Amino acid sequence: MKRIGILLLTLAMLLALAVFYVLQWQLVPIIGNSGLWVALLGFMAAQSVILLYYLKSLRKEFTD
Numbered sequence: 001m002k003r004i005g006i007l008l009l010t011l012a013m014l015l016a017l018a019v020f021y022v023l024q025w026q027l028v029p030i031i032g033n034s035g036l037w038v039a040l041l042g043f044m045a046a047q048s049v050i051l052l053y054y055l056k057s058l059r060k061e062f063t064d
Contacts, residue, residue, distance in 0.1 A: 005061030008054050016047035 020043035027035030051058070 005058050008058060008061075009051075012047060012050040012054060015050055016043050019043060019046040 020039050023039035023042040024036060027038050029035075031038070
């Protein structure tokens with residue numbers, strides 16, 4: 001049943017990527033190259049928060 005865990009990881013990555021694109025779209029025209037760095041930090045923060053949300057179910061999926 002590792003398929004559900006892989007789907008959760010894929011969903012987490014896609015959601016974090018969506019956060020990156022929104023931040024990049026909004027910030028690059030305003031603050032230029034620094035906007036890309038802020039978007040990258042937002043991507044990593046979003047990925048961390050999303051994976052923390054799924055941590056219990058992912059731990060159960062991959063340790064069985």
